[in-house]
Amino acid sequence: MLAMNYRGPKRVRIDQKPIPEILHPEDAIVRVVRSCICGSDLHLYNGNVPDTRVGSTFGHEFVGIVEEIGSDVHKLKVGDKVIVPFNISCGRCAFCKQELYGNCHESNSQATAVGAIFGYSHTAGGYNGGQAEYVRVPYADVGPTIIPEGMDWDDAVLLTDVVPTGYQAAEMAGIQKGDTVVIFGAGPIGIMAARCSWLFGAGRVIIIDKEDYRLEFARNYSQCEAYNFMDMEDPVVFVKKTTDWMGADVCIDAVGAEAAGNVLQTITGRKLLLQAGSATALHWAINSVKKGGIVSIVGVYGPTDNLVPIGNVVNKGITIRANQASVKRLLPRLIDHVQNGIIKPKQLITHRVPLEEVADAYRMFSEKLDNCIKPVLIPPSAHE
Amino acid sequence: MEEQAKDYSHINGWGIDADPKNDPTYPMKRRTNEEHKGYSWERPPQQPITMEVLHSIERPNVSAVYGTAMPPSGLSGMIRRFAFKHSENSYLHWLPLLVADRVNVVEGLIEDVAEGKVPNIFSEKGYSADWDHNRSGLAVRAAIGAAVVGAVVLMCAGEKNRKRWFNQLMDR
Numbered sequence A: 001m002l003a004m005n006y007r008g009p010k011r012v013r014i015d016q017k018p019i020p021e022i023l024h025p026e027d028a029i030v031r032v033v034r035s036c037i038c039g040s041d042l043h044l045y046n047g048n049v050p051d052t053r054v055g056s057t058f059g060h061e062f063v064g065i066v067e068e069i070g071s072d073v074h075k076l077k078v079g080d081k082v083i084v085p086f087n088i089s090c091g092r093c094a095f096c097k098q099e100l101y102g103n104c105h106e107s108n109s110q111a112t113a114v115g116a117i118f119g120y121s122h123t124a125g126g127y128n129g130g131q132a133e134y135v136r137v138p139y140a141d142v143g144p145t146i147i148p149e150g151m152d153w154d155d156a157v158l159l160t161d162v163v164p165t166g167y168q169a170a171e172m173a174g175i176q177k178g179d180t181v182v183i184f185g186a187g188p189i190g191i192m193a194a195r196c197s198w199l200f201g202a203g204r205v206i207i208i209d210k211e212d213y214r215l216e217f218a219r220n221y222s223q224c225e226a227y228n229f230m231d232m233e234d235p236v237v238f239v240k241k242t243t244d245w246m247g248a249d250v251c252i253d254a255v256g257a258e259a260a261g262n263v264l265q266t267i268t269g270r271k272l273l274l275q276a277g278s279a280t281a282l283h284w285a286i287n288s289v290k291k292g293g294i295v296s297i298v299g300v301y302g303p304t305d306n307l308v309p310i311g312n313v314v315n316k317g318i319t320i321r322a323n324q325a326s327v328k329r330l331l332p333r334l335i336d337h338v339q340n341g342i343i344k345p346k347q348l349i350t351h352r353v354p355l356e357e358v359a360d361a362y363r364m365f366s367e368k369l370d371n372c373i374k375p376v377l378i379p380p381s382a383h384e
Numbered sequence B: 001m002e003e004q005a006k007d008y009s010h011i012n013g014w015g016i017d018a019d020p021k022n023d024p025t026y027p028m029k030r031r032t033n034e035e036h037k038g039y040s041w042e043r044p045p046q047q048p049i050t051m052e053v054l055h056s057i058e059r060p061n062v063s064a065v066y067g068t069a070m071p072p073s074g075l076s077g078m079i080r081r082f083a084f085k086h087s088e089n090s091y092l093h094w095l096p097l098l099v100a101d102r103v104n105v106v107e108g109l110i111e112d113v114a115e116g117k118v119p120n121i122f123s124e125k126g127y128s129a130d131w132d133h134n135r136s137g138l139a140v141r142a143a144i145g146a147a148v149v150g151a152v153v154l155m156c157a158g159e160k161n162r163k164r165w166f167n168q169l170m171d172r
């Protein structure tokens, strides 16, 4: 089969690899119909996630058709069309029972600091991902969810990560009716977080990024205010000013380790890897939120340390909430929202690229070429 | 900043998931103390261990299922084995892994050549995307040093764009 093959920082290609096999009675093999490239993949692509082994296939956002099932799979059958959550979860450990499906204890041996994620380095379990024609999907009765009648592949593939993550960012923010929400990052996740903040009753939603085309998109899609931090002396002062000098009730970090905007953070976090990525957006979020406010982090950082003003968290009495999205937990509600037209995921897709051109797609998404927001990869075997 | 209207009827779904009782909200909310009495759940059957699987020393075992993407091998594999002697709490875990990743890149090149493949770095880096959408960027990269270009553009840029250029310069 064709599969993306990681060769080193900023080098990927398409290669032939063997079709995966059932290795556990609860496995399924899924034939991929759509897969995406995510901001999270950029941390791998840039070589910033420890234990990213050459030869691995990335891709944690994919949907497809069940091709084969293990002897102990009962809820799925061959031919079913499925949304596969990006997290791999057993459904029965203490954490899964708590609905922390992103923090399962029975799917990743290699680290206790993160759950298992498809195609996301050996630190996240060493699974091959969905930027390929076929994927092995463990615990097939737990995560995969049948795509409801009438929902198309493009909407479905964004339910594997983008929609739940954006929604959970707003949920964790504990938004009260009328709150001012400031979101750092107008990538797919930030745009979705801005849209979902309204569902929780936000009174004002502001998104901050440096890419004008993304800000313009957010203004329309998320119906929010959008500002470019490249035009600001200091984004924190900007937020203070626009909130009557109080600070935002809630700040959301939807940027993570590839943040721009501060030369010290960029050099130590992204170039020298002396910290687990550049923490500029988180820094700004902590300093922009009001006293007693909430900072919700969905931006991804590596497993070591970051330079953030933790003293201010203490002294301002800030609550920080964060996690990998618990996709399975949120899917029923979010499928409803999509079916009722409240969330329109596929409008985020700007590029449909043949899987064979995966290297160009990474480059385009990473360098923000051609006004790219969300690229979807389509394998040659996907005839739909 | 103009005052935003307090009528949200133009926003489809405004407030439908607002729930004042949703506090302390996820991820705290479903904490059930019963389930935190240790390793108490009935474990899924173990995926047969047919290859080397490194596991964190912060857990006693290999998880019931594991990924088989790239078992450790070669020099990078030796470094990874060393890393996994140290806990996730230690730099001696993560830093060697980053070193192993870089060594692994060289191993990948050697492997390609051994298989008679000359890696096409231009295409692996996706530069044809620049050719299609960022031809000037590609030319700049290939031709003159970015600093010279930056200085010239800064000089030509209008007052309005200067702050942006300055910010961009400060970041890259």
Ligand SMILES: NC(=O)c1ccc[n+]([C@@H]2O[C@H](COP(=O)([O-])OP(=O)(O)OC[C@H]3O[C@@H](n4cnc5c(N)ncnc54)[C@H](O)[C@@H]3O)[C@@H](O)[C@H]2O)c1
Binding pocket: A038, A039, A040, A041, A042, A043, A161, A162, A165, A184, A185, A186, A187, A188, A189, A190, A208, A209, A210, A211, A214, A229, A254, A255, A256, A257, A258, A259, A260, A261, A280, A281, A297, A298, A299, A300, A301, A323, A324, A325
């Ligand atoms: N927690 C989860 O479950 C989860 C799931 C998916 C993605 N993520 C993470 O969410 C983050 C965003 O993902 P994405 O797909 O939208 O990525 P993306 O790379 O498309 O978007 C990030 C955006 O942040 C902007 N940015 C850079 N520095 C900034 C700063 N200092 N302030 C404001 N904006 C800044 C960039 O211009 C870009 O538009 C990533 O870190 C990704 O790993 C987390």
Ligand SMILES: [Zn+2]
Binding pocket: A038, A039, A040, A041, A060, A061, A086, A161, A162
């Ligand atoms: Zn993702």
Ligand SMILES: [Zn+2]
Binding pocket: A089, A090, A091, A092, A093, A094, A095, A096, A097, A103, A104, A105, A106
């Ligand atoms: Zn579990």
